Amino acid sequence: MEVKSVTKYVRISPQKLRGPVDVIKGQKVEDALNLLKFMPLKAAEIIAKALSSAVANAEHNHEMDVDDLRVKNIIVDQGPTLKRFRARARGRGARILKRSSHLTVIVDATV
Template sequence: MISKRKKKSDTKVYALGQHIRMSAHKARRVIDQIRGRSYEETLMILELMPYRACYPIFKLVYSAAANASHNMGFNETSLVVSKAEVNEGTTVKKFKPRARGRSYPIKRPTCHITIVLEDTTVYDEYVISHDTYSSGGLWDKK
């Protein structure tokens, strides 16, 4: 019989960046690349990607790992990005003066980025009880 994984309740640590001055669409392009990867692999990917959105996301991942090691005592090598999401924030609206006393609106989008890291060492291994197989159990010939 195979028993399922058991996990502790407080294994997740998060960092939240609000009102980051970039489009949510451009930040999602980077977030989709790091979701589900390990912490060390995520830092390497973010350093090498040529997008402007990488730097604030890099800072958030680094901050979440610092929260995990300082507040919870987790090892940084066993952290995995379990959840990464980007939501649209408020839009900063300005007016640019133009010719003949007119003005054109300028809309500067912002976004909120949430990074959740999870510790993988708290998962128990799969446990196979051998008594089912030793007695013939499932494959007993008759």
């Protein structure tokens, strides 16, 4: 049975969030959390939190065994973009795009 956790409006660009995702797809949950723990990236911390939430959902809502869980899929989608500007020379302005992301973590029990 698939269990998912959705984290929305995370203030990090999807491009930066997708890096650690490829490393942990298909891993056992315990191994994935261990890998994320030692990655020196802001994205790893965000993904670990969402993965822990998915594990908690599986354990409490569906009474699944945590040791059997595996990361089935992680989807990173683009959220809304905040548009800002930075003043430039000669009265001009340069656009700054502050991107956000939506993160969906799906875990599944392997039997």
